[in-house]
Amino acid sequence: MDKKEERLNHILKATITILSEEGAEKLSMRKVAKNANLSLSNLQYYYKDKDLLLIATVKYYFESCQEEVTQAIALLTAERMPSTEVFLRKLLNMLLLEGKSNDQVLMFQEIWTLSARNEELERAVETYYKNYCTWLIDLISKFSKEPEVIVSLLIPFIEGYTIVNNVIPLDKERIIQMMVKLISSMDK
Template structure:
């Protein structure tokens, strides 16, 4: 990695930390520059404005997240003997109620930004298109309905972090219900 790429990665990490810890309301170019121990003009050499920086952070985060999910799915596929056990393992890992993880906090910030910024919204949509295609490809070896399976599970997993604590079923019961539904897709 070149010195420029290292500096860009440092800036991205600092921005990510501010977003997760303090939210968008506390993020500014001046704050990032200060936390990264650099001048504002030096930061602007790498990222001309906050939108450019945010898009770089989001792209970096989604690349990390996509790789993380792909690795988890692949490991789970290798360790499970059938589609049902695979589904149970993945849902158990990915259903996180209450957004109590850094991953959930970052997604909430990204979605909040996407509601106010069309460029970020477009970046988010492109990520999800790619993410869905990747998931469909990975699970296609187990189910004749990979598109339908992804269409049911992916939005549910995303939304569970927001309202999972409010459901009348516990996590185990939700997993049982989702597995039964997916297994019986016609």
């Protein structure tokens, strides 16, 4: 990684920290510059305005999340290919994130809030989800005959779970069991 890429990553990590700890309403270019130990003009050299910074942050954040899941799946499949049920359990356990105590969930909620008021950011989020679906379809295709069906079920379920997990009657393990059973029955 070269020096410029390191600095960009440092800026994006500082932005993520502010978003997850303080929320979008507290995010400013000045605050990001301060947290990244840069002058405002130096930050603006890399990101002309807050919108460009947010789009880059969302892209970086989503790519980091995807990489984390990819690495975990690679570890799972390193020795031998697991059964579909084992794979689905592991995948769901990673993707079903619980509520406001999780920085990743807070970050996703901030991104959705910001994208509702910013068309360019909304397009960036939609692009991410299209790419994420394609990536997930490819990942699941090794275990399923109908990965598109499974992804079409999982994505909205996973997103909704992060919002309502603390009020639904079943715990995470029971939900994972239910989803694995449902998906397995669809895939026969």
